Amino acid sequence: MPSRTDLANAIRALSMDAVQRAKSGHPGAPMGMADIAEVLWNDFLQHNPANPDWPNRDRFVLSNGHGSMLIYSLLHLSGYDLPMEQLKNFRQLHSATPGHPEYGYAPGVETTTGPLGQGISNGVGMALAEKVLGAQFNRPGHEVVDHFTYVFLGDGCLMEGISHEVCSLAGTLGLGKLIAFYDDNGISIDGEVEGWFTDDTPRRFEAYNWQVIPAVDGHDPEAVQAAIEAARAETGKPTLICCRTVIGKGAPNKAGTESCHGAPLGDDEVAATREAIGWAHAPFTVPEDIYAGWDATSAGAAREQAWEQAMTAYAGEHPELAAELRRRLAGELPADFAAEAEAYIARCQAEGESIASRKASQNCLNAYGPLLPELLGGSADLAGSNLTIWSDSKGVSADDAAGNYIYYGVREFGMSAIMNGVALHGGFVPYGATFLMFMEYARNAVRMAALMKQRSLFVYTHDSIGLGEDGPTHQPVEQLTALRATPNLHTWRPCDTVESAVAWKAAIERSDGPAALVFSRQGLPHQQRDEAQVAAIARGGYILRDCEGQPDAILIATGSEVGLAMDAAGQLAQNGRAVRVVSMPSAEVFCAQDAAYRESVLPSDVLARVAVEAGHVDYWHKFVGLDGRVVGMSTFGESAPAGDLMKEFGFTVDNVVAAVEDVLLED
Secondary structure, eight states: OOOOOHHHHHHHHHHHHHHHHTTTTTTTTHHHHHHHHHHHHHHHOOTTTTTTTOOTTOOEEEGGGGGHHHHHHHHHHTSSSOOOHHHHTTTTTTSSSSOOOOOOTTTTSOOOOOOOTTTHHHHHHHHHHHHHHHHHOOBTBBSSOOOOOOEEEEEEEEEEHHHHHHHHHHHHTOOTTTEEEEESSSSTTTTEEGGGGGHHHHHHHHHOOOOOEEETTTTTTTHHHHHHHHHHOOOOOOOEEEEETTTTTTTTTTTTSGTTTTSOOOHHHHHHHHHHHHHOOOOOOHHHHHHHHHHHHHHHHHHHHHHHHHHHHHHHHHHHHHHHHHHTTTTTOOTTHHHHHHHHHHHHHHHHOOOBBBHHHHHHHHHHHHGOOEEEESSSSOHHTTTOOTTTTOOOOOSSOSSSSOOOOSSHHHHHHHHHHHHHOOOOOOEEEEEGGGGGHHHHHHHHHHHOOOOOOEEESSGGGGGOOOOOOTTOOOHHHHHEEEEEOOOOOOOSHHHHHHHHHHHHHSSSSEEEEEOOOBBOOOOOOOOHHHHHHSSSSSEOOHHHHHHHEEEEEOHHHHHHHHHHHHHHHHTTOOOEEOOOOOOOHTTTSSSHHHHHSTTTOOOOEEEEEEEEGGGGGHHTTTTTTEEEESOOOOOOOOOHHHHTTOOHHHHHHHHHHHHHHHO
């Protein structure tokens, strides 16, 4: 039977060989954390390599994702469908082993990590989801939701500001099944971190209400094992295990230095490391006894089978709860949701209420919330402004996690990354809100949601200069363009209650990507539509007002400017101009429609086009062409009442009419 050191050395060998073959990568972290990983994966981790999506598995997150060969080695050795050929293709095109762990590439990779700090943030979300789901579904004698979230992280993760946001909240919420391993090796890319990172990390985490286990020798398996046992025994607090390690452990000439952090060891050092650790095997060769020591397939199958038996017993006593849990874990919406949502949309059209779209959003939550127990909402300390609390919202706390609403505090970035972790865990559809301007704080987490195609719903209110007196620091200009330019993200900016209801329905029903739902502070007029127009909203863009025959010009608008475009079209009609108004609540969804539909809305032979939106002008030239006009923003805003600002920046009927006349003159 191989020793623990032999098993850990398999990680070291595979990691240094893969990085060497790729001629790039980070061998230091995998080699330094190999001993910790061996204890965790072989003695504690609850998983089934044959079914990486088993719902009650422990989650393992490599937050310091540059050390990706650590997780690839672990997955390969323990029996996941990640053959040696994939390790040989590390960092190569179309391999399952990219430079940083990417969700959806290799089985067993729980989240995309690389942007430092977001892995631990996703881990907080996963642990939060486990706690809330367990509180909602577990019953005496039936702990069917019961697993841990383990996170490896390094100095870089702890330096990133997002780690402060999420770890503070994790302590407040008492996420006792979150266990983080701090790889305290004292080295980052620039060298010894004592020149720029002298935080007292244990005291910092103690102040967050974490259990801290300090000064663990990360190369002593018995010490690591004892620390994990102590961490698992503390159910009221998350735990940080501070592990002193040597980066590049085993490399005789480079271990403990920055030279092994982000570069191959080199042929000579690889050979010297083989000799130093006693690994007398060719590159990418693992002896059978080592494989046997790592193999988790039979134990994993037994764990899942035991859980299925527990679920059967649970279903015997709580059949409705068991069926509901299965549905939510499968990511399926309630069977009646679509029909009920369509009925609500029809009521909104019939009632014709003119209100701020942020209020329309809250009305949607009150309509859809009772249908969707999987909704897990929140706001970054702006609930009263974002209007994210609905009638049955109940806050989640450390002592009572059975609610459906998270008070995230002023943590926009942390909130968004935690939402991604919740979505990745499963069982919930998370939404979280802030002002559109503060999307900038959370930008990278929004991008990660899109990259991983997760159903995270980002709610943004106060969407333009229309918010008024708070001034240019709070008035978004370029943010809509940034959101729309993000691949796989659907951005919705509805113009009234009906479009708001359609936007929420579309975002909830979409299972393969996130949505940004953008709402106004100011009141918006209701728009009249027939049934066909209401149905067309879901296509992203549609004809809201038309004219007899071929239009002379087309006005395209979104959100609060749709009403302005409609008023301008009325004035133009009085002037004898045939004008079509296109409302485009989601440009990306519209662009995904078939060519025939797009042509029916925006005929290519009508070149006189004007777009109207209180956002940056550049985005709209893709629809109006270089010769078209855009009534929009090319500067920052000012502090003044909203009405004054709209006049100051040209969002008036007269200015829109003049833009149309101008483009017609040149047509």
